[in-house]
Structure formats: C-alpha cells, structure tokens
Amino acid sequence: MNEKLREADVAEMLLNGEDTARAFDAIIELYSERLYWHIRRIVVLHEDAEDILQDTFVTAYLKADGFRGGKEGSLTGWLYKIATNLGIRALRRRKRGIFSPIDSLCGRLAADFEGEISPTADEIAVKLQRAVVGLPMKQKLVFNLRYYDELPFEEISKITGQSLSSAKTNYHYAVQKIKKEVSQIEL
C-alpha cells in the first residue's frame, strides 16, 4: 500500500469518526518523521522540536472533530498547519519583546543552528540549511514546504495562510536569496 493510499485511508477513518485511536496510531506512523523535520526546520533545537511534535499529535487528536477533509484540505495539510502554528508559537515565546517581529529571532536561530550541526553532516547541506535558517519566516516556511516536503503551492498557501500568489512570490525570493549564498546548489 503506498503512502497516498494510506493517507486517504486514515483520512477516511478520521472523517467517519469510527476509531480515532487507531487512526492516530497510523498518523503517528506515517507522519512522525516528516513533521519532526518540518518543525525542526522552524525551531532548530531538537528538544523544542520533540515537544512540539508531541503537541502536534495531541492537538490533532483533540481537534479531530474539526478535520473536514475534501475541499477544505488534506490530512497532510491539516497536520502541517497544526505543526506550523505550534512551531511559530514556540518561537514567539522565545523572542524578547511582545511587539518585536518573529524575524528578530533570525540571529538567535542561526546561532542555535551552529550548535546543532551533526559532525557527519554533508558540507553542502550545512551551507544550504545555514542560508535557509537566515530567511525571513514567511519565505522560510514556503521554501521548506516546497523544497523539502515537496508540497503543492495550493497546500502551502493553506498551511501558511498566505495567498497562492504570495506563496509563490515568497518561494521565488527565498530561492534568490539562497542562490546568492549557495551558488553551487541547483534548486
């Protein structure tokens, strides 16, 4: 059974409301790795990503009645939206002033990233991620969801709350900025 079929099956189980606990066993199996990395790319620190991943599954479980599926969004989009919101909320708690923008954390995230690099990491992957971490949040989210998670722009637009054209524009700007820093990588 391929992943798309399984996603559809799990979504059906949730919509039917027959066995939510069993549906969540499948969701955790299917999405743990993808969501962990999505969250990690937002918050950088492993411990934070671990906590937020758990919050994502628990929040999704408690709000399972709110999942409508169909035209309102896929199961993947719904889970990514919860994870994104929780990741952004965690970052908001980290910044100093209430009114300072979330992008004021760029420097801190960049410093956190340097301490989180695996000693066995590929050099180009490090350069790319260093450039991504430094992007403004809107651009970073769109870039990550498109480049790493390979989601369609329609889905990205729903997850990030941006219009379709804004999502595409932000992706374009993100790619331009990253290319400046990492010219040898083909994006």
Added chain:
Amino acid sequence: MNEMKQMPYRVPDGFIEMSKIRNRAAVRRAATGRERLGKAVRWAVPAFATLAVAICAVIYFEPEHDRDMKRLMAQMETASDDVIYEMSLEVVDYAEDLSQL
C-alpha cells in the same frame, strides 16, 4: 528526501522510533483525559439541572406575604394618599383598624 535534502542536524540515535512510542502514549493519555472530561460533563449536566430546578422552586414558592409586601411597597412609591389607603384595604385583614390610624 534525496541526498541533497538530507538534514545536517544532530538527532539522537533511534529518535523517530522512540518518539512514535512516546507520542502514541501521549495521545492515549489525551484520549483518557477527554473520556474523563466527558464523564464529568455527563454528571455535571443532571446535577446542574437539579440545582436549577431547586432554585426555581424556591423562587416560585417564596412566601406569599413577602410577595404581597414587595408589590405593595413598589406601588407605594408613586401612589397618592387615597390610593395608598385603598390599596392597603386590599391586603390588610383588619381594614377598620387601619382606618383609625
């Protein structure tokens, strides 16, 4: 993810599989918590309804003379002396005693 998309972050060995176990347990705890909340709500609704009925009963069966007195006091606020006297006759058993005042 292809080779280029490998993430350069440090991750504890076996983290993803361990996190699946922990997160399934967390969801089960949330399920139990919600079930308990559901039970509490199921108990709270009839208890609240019983309390509401009791309050309504107390209000409804308020001693009759208290209600007459309140009605009389409200009417007294704006009534003329003659009207006050007439109204007093309606609610006082010994009107002749009152007329001597």
